[in-house]
Amino acid sequence: xxxIALVGDVGSGKSxxxxxxxxxxxxxxxxVSNIYKKDKKCFKKLRYILPNYFQRFPLKxxxxxxxxLDNKKNxxxxxxxxxxxxxxxxxxxxxLHKKSRFIILDIPLFLENxxxxxxxxxxxxxxxxxxxxxxxxxxxxxxxxxIKIFRxxxxxxxxxxxxxxxxxxxxxxxxNAKKYVNVxxxxxx
Numbered sequence: 001x002x003x004i005a006l007v008g009d010v011g012s013g014k015s016x017x018x019x020x021x022x023x024x025x026x027x028x029x030x031x032v033s034n035i036y037k038k039d040k041k042c043f044k045k046l047r048y049i050l051p052n053y054f055q056r057f058p059l060k061x062x063x064x065x066x067x068x069l070d071n072k073k074n075x076x077x078x079x080x081x082x083x084x085x086x087x088x089x090x091x092x093x094x095x096l097h098k099k100s101r102f103i104i105l106d107i108p109l110f111l112e113n114x115x116x117x118x119x120x121x122x123x124x125x126x127x128x129x130x131x132x133x134x135x136x137x138x139x140x141x142x143x144x145x146x147i148k149i150f151r152x153x154x155x156x157x158x159x160x161x162x163x164x165x166x167x168x169x170x171x172x173x174x175x176n177a178k179k180y181v182n183v184x185x186x187x188x189x
C-alpha cells in the first residue's frame with residue numbers, strides 16, 4: 001500500500017483533488033467532525049479542560065470557534081485531545097485498506113503533526129490565493145480570523161512545497177485538476 005498525502009494552503013482544494021484519485025480517502029476534517037458529533041469520551045475531556053465553551057453534547061462548531069477565537073491557546077488544548085483520536089482512526093483506516101494499492105491522505109496538518117513516513121508520496125496542491133479566498137468565502141461559516149489562526153499553525157507553503165515530491169496546480173477547474181492527477185499517477189505507478 002502506498003500512502004499519497006495531499007498538502008497545501010487552507011482552502012487550496014485538497015479534499016476536492018483527493019476524490020479525483022479514485023482510491024480510498026482518509027479525510028481528517030470529516031473524521032474530526034464525526035468525533036465532535038459522536039464521541040462522548042472526547043466531549044467529556046474537552047468539557048473538562050474548557051467548561052465555559054462545552055456544556056452540551058454533541059459539540060457545536062460555533063462553540064469550538066468561540067473557544068479558539070477567545071484564546072489561541074485553546075486550539076492547542078483541543079488538538080491535544082483530538083489528534084490522538086485522529087491518529088488512531090488513521091491507523092484503523094490503513095488496516096481496513098491494507099490490500100488497496102493506494103490510499104489518499106487528506107490531513108490538513110499532515111507534516112506539522114509528523115504523520116509522514118519515509119515512503120509516502122507527498123503532493124503539494126498549488127492554488128492562487130485570490131481564488132482560494134473566493135472559494136473560502138462561499139463556505140458556510142467562513143471566518144477570516146479563524147483562517148488566519150489555522151494558517152499560523154501550519155508550515156509555510158514553501159516548506160510544504162519542498163517536502164513534496166509532486167505539485168498539482170489547482171485552478172479550480174475539474175478538467176485541469178483531473179489532468180494533473182492523471183499525470184502524477186502515471187509517475188507514481
